[in-house]
Each structure stands twice: as structure tokens, then as C-alpha cells.
Amino acid sequence: MSERRLPPVVARMWGRETSPRHGPRPSLDLARIVDAAIRIADRDGLDGVRMSSVAREVGMATMSLYRYVGSKDELLIAMADAAAPEPPALDGRAWRDYLTDWTRANRDFLLGRPWLLALGQHTPPAGPRALRWLDRALAALAGTGLGHGERINIATTLTGYATRQASLAHALNVAAAGEPIAGLTEYADILGEVLDPDGYPALTEAVHANAFGVAEEWIDDADFTFGLDLLLDGIQALIDRRREH
Template sequence: MTELPPVVARMWGREPGTRRGPRPRLDLATITAAAIEIADADGLAGVSMSGVAARVGVAPMALYRYVGSKDELLTVMADGAVAPPPERDGRSWRDYLVAWTRANRDLLLRRPWLLSLPGLDPPMGPRRLRWLDRALDALGDTPLDDGERFNVVTALTGYALTDATLTHRMSTGGRGLDDAGITGAADYGEVLAEVLDPQAYPALTAMMRAGLLRESEGWTEDADFRFGLDLLLDGVEALIARRATNAGA
């Protein structure tokens, strides 16, 4: 049997209970909640082992009984910050995955510090894996095989993450954007129209000079998100149709 990494074992309540004596007044859930409260208020930069320890009223060394490092703390935070996925409620696979992907994106925008995690690991905790399970289950009645279903959900997860990252960074002033006086899509389009060489970037230059972003409010609109999502799901639908045809043949 594969030995679970300590942080994974703790998230699933699988750590051997070898300690004797009085029951500790701390637990992983309390530590995780405290760390998430700090991140919600101050961003990921505000999270430290000493800060979390102070919030729960213990010495920093006491935390290492539950999380062995700052990286482990970030791992449990990434799982603990996740709300339950949407319920299926009788929706078709496509309607459910629209709601699922939107909720995934919106969760990241509500807690943008999740976007700052140094490399979001594949899901290992119970909450994030529940999201994966529900999306896979929605595709369960389709003719897609297990690998295809998994790849579909991975693609939708990546789309939600990319859209949330772009929306957050652009709406809050990405790296150097505020300093450059760029506060919205229209400003961005004007800058591109100025710097682009029509010989080297003919298509993009024509779009920017035609005012593609001039009337945009904010950096991205929900219609843009849905457009990209529908492109992905149209491809999934086409794949499902091909698999059904092949099975019938």
C-alpha cells in the first residue's frame, strides 16, 4: 500500500493516532480556518506560520505538529478554501458543466489569493476532489471513456483558472499597468494601437485600430467567458457525437 504524504493523511483524517495524553486543543481544521481568514484579509503575503500561530493562540512550533511546513499549510488552505460544488439538480451534462466551470471561476475571483499559490498542485484534499468527482459524474452517461472524461474536466478547470487570473490581474491593475496609466480595456487597446507595427502584427493592429476594446467595460465581460466556455463544450459535444456514432456502427 502506498504511504500517504503526511499532509494528505491529515486532510483525510488518516494519520495514525499514536499520541497519548490529553486531547490537543488544536486541530488541522482550526489552523486551516485561521490561515484562510488571514489570506482573505491580507492576501497570501500576509500568511506566515507565526501569524497563524498568534491567531490561534499558540507558539509557532505547536503548528508543526499538524502542518510540517509553510508549503503544507498552503496545501491545506487550497483545499479548505473551497466551497461545495454546485448540485446537479437534474441538469444535462452540458448545463451542469457550464454552472460548474462558472462556479469554479467565481470561487477563484472571490478568493484571489488562491491565484497566488506557488503552483496549484493537483487536487489531493476532500473538497477539491469533490469538485473533480461531480464534474466526472456529470459526464458519466456519455460514451466518453474515463481518460476522455478526465481530460474534459482538466481542460475546463484550466479554462476557469486562466479566465479568473486574467480577470483579476487586469481589473486590479496587473504588473505595471497602473503605473502606466492603464486602468481598463479601452486604455489597453489604445496602447496596443499605438505600439503595434502593422507589418509585423497585421491582424492585431487592425483590430485595435478599429476600436475592438474601445467600448469594453472592465477587462472581460461575462459574455466573453461564456463564449470561450461554449467553444470548449461544443468540442466536447462533437466528441460525444462521434463516440456515439462509432458505437452505433
């Protein structure tokens, strides 16, 4: 792809803008603006991020901000990329060991900055940080015999699992009408009170069998690992099938 065809926000994230700038040398750059927006989101949540609030944070007029970022949507895309940490180091690890760490780290940084969950996925990953996460997952699977498309689908699936788990943990830890559900134990108690055994026979039986566990908090690593192992077992089965042909 030529540089001239890059979407403006992608060009800015990669430092690949081609339009010449006239006038005084810019006093800011996209990175400093994005850092300011992330500080606001960490402090006030995503609702606090407005072009005017970011402009105040960096000490400039709101309209001047558009010289560096074309719109709030572009700013949010850049924030989502910059707010992610570096992915775990591969360090020659086997694919399963690495992707276990990779998926858990993905979940954990989303839980650490829940406004990223509210932000959602604006576009496919195109920033330098997000693409490093994708690159490392593909590299971990490089010796498995899987095709490039299969490896990308695996990375996408594991990302979706991490996001879903982070979203569930966050949602259930947030106050609902001022009363948070503290953990799996309390959740199971609530289900036991409301479920009709005739209408929900299988779920009622699961609750009575303590199938939801006894975690005092919503971040239950055993449950997370159980689901992740199901996905990784499926990947292993796919690898085995490819090797048989």
C-alpha cells in the same frame, strides 16, 4: 491505497492520521488552523501567511503548530482545498448546462480569493473539497459515452480555462506601476497607441475593428462564454464521434 501510505497532508485533510498521539488532548485541529490561515490570506494576502502569523492567530507558539501541520507547504495545500466553496449542485442537469455553471463558478471563486491564483497548484487535487469538484464534473459527463480518462481530461481542461480567465482578469485589474488598466476599452486604446501596423498587421486590424469589445471591467462574461462555448462544442464533437463508433 493503505492509510499508512497516505502523504501526511492528505491524511490530515481527510482525518485519516494513523499515528497515535501521546500526552494532553490537542486543543486544536487542522481545520481551525487552516481557517485561521485563510483569514490571514483574505486580509493580508498570501505573503501574510507564515507559520508564525498563523500561530499568533490561533493563540499558540509557532513550534506547537507543527504538531498539527508538518510544514508551510502542507498548510498551503490544505488552504487551497478548504478555501474552495462547494461545487454547484448537479440536480439532474444536462452535461453542457452543468459544466457551464461549474466552470463559471470555478472562475468566480478564484476571483473572489485571488491569493489562490498566487498560490498556484501545488499538487493534483487530493483534498475533500477539490475532489468533490472533480467528482461532480465526472458525474455530469457520465451519460455521454466518454471514457473515464476522457472525462478527467475534460474536467482538467475546463479547470485550466477557468484559472486562466481568472488570472487574466485579476492581473489586468491590479495596478501596474500604480496605474491600473481599467477595462477592455482602455486596453484596446493602449494597443492602438503602441502597435506598429507593419509588425503586427493582424492585431492592429483587430484593434481597429473593436474586436476586444467595450467592457468597462475585465470580467466580461460574453468573452468568457465565447471561449467556454468553443471548449464545450469540442466536447460535444467528441461525444458525437464516440457515438458513431
